[in-house]
Amino acid sequence: MFRGKVIWITGASSGIGEALSKALSKEHCNLILSARRENELKRVKDECDNSGNIRVLPFDLANYQSMDEIVSKAISFFGKIDMLINNGGISQRSLIIETAISVDKKLMEIDYLGTVALSKALLPHFIENKSGHFVTVTSLMGKFSSPYRSSYCGAKHALHGFFDALRLEHVQDNIKVTMICPGFVNTNISRNALIGDGTKLNKQDNATQNGLEPEIFVERMLKAIKKQKFEAYIGKGETKGIYLKRFFPKLLHRVILKSAVR
Ligand SMILES: NC(=O)c1ccc[n+]([C@@H]2O[C@H](COP(=O)([O-])OP(=O)(O)OC[C@H]3O[C@@H](n4cnc5c(N)ncnc54)[C@H](O)[C@@H]3O)[C@@H](O)[C@H]2O)c1
Secondary structure, eight states, X not given: OOTTOXXXXXXXXXXXXXXXXXXXXXXXXXXXEXXXXXXXXXXXXXXXXXXXXXXXXXXXXXXXXXXXXXXXXXXXXXXXXXXXXXXXXXXXXXXXGGOOHHHHHHHIIIIIIIHHHHHHHHHHHHHHHTOEEEEEEOOGGGTSOOTTBHHHHHHHHHHHHHHHHHHHHXXXXXXXXXXXXXXXBSSSTTTTOBOTTSSBOOXXXXXXXXXXOHHHHHHHHHHHHHTTOSEEXXXXXXXXXXXXXXXXXXXXXXXXXXXOOO
């Protein structure tokens, strides 16, 4: 499925995006790697197989007003894009009462508006080609919520609203949408998470550290993409929350109250 395709990955400089880049580089496809730090993207590229078929395109998802220019650049590398993997993002760890509204805004700008603006800028290309696949990495926190993550849950839930609509509007254009909802994955996500005053948590939390290794997560993610699943929930026991939310929401509420850690 991936052979010969042009696949654009955001958040490729670390964690899930880095593991994904390395796994896909073995699949004989052409890759475009994006995140903010060019040096880190070049490092990932150099550590990939077939690095001749890889381009780096640094940009900041928070600059969501300038996505047309970024998309034109991306298309110019290989003449087309087949798949955009919207993986870049940040998290948050703080109670609502101690979280500045500027933190909610930042999460919405990076996780929601940046991803939506990039996808909207690429959409005409997919429509013209009568083909394209948007893969968006949200979170189990995009399907149900937990304390200390209100801004993150808001932004990730919103992505489901947007991409479910996109999937419905573009069936006739053969455009696919796959939403990937990770549980805990052992990456830098909690270190980079914002606390209430907008500074970084700078600490690895236990749940994240004990989560799936990015390479294992990515294996499962690629299977879900190949099957063109609408949604995939990938993690350990925490994925049970999806079914509790649907069938026993009050039980889920009690479970999360008991188990939520800061
Ligand atoms: N690790 C987990 O437990 C977990 C759980 C659920 C969802 N996720 C999601 O997985 C995705 C990848 O995160 P990760 O776990 O690999 O974390 P990570 O911090 O290791 O990687 C995040 C990536 O996003 C990029 N990024 C952050 N802000 C950006 C910006 N303003 N502009 C451009 N790029 C930016 C970073 O540079 C990095 O490449 C995120 O969307 C995250 O919300 C992770």
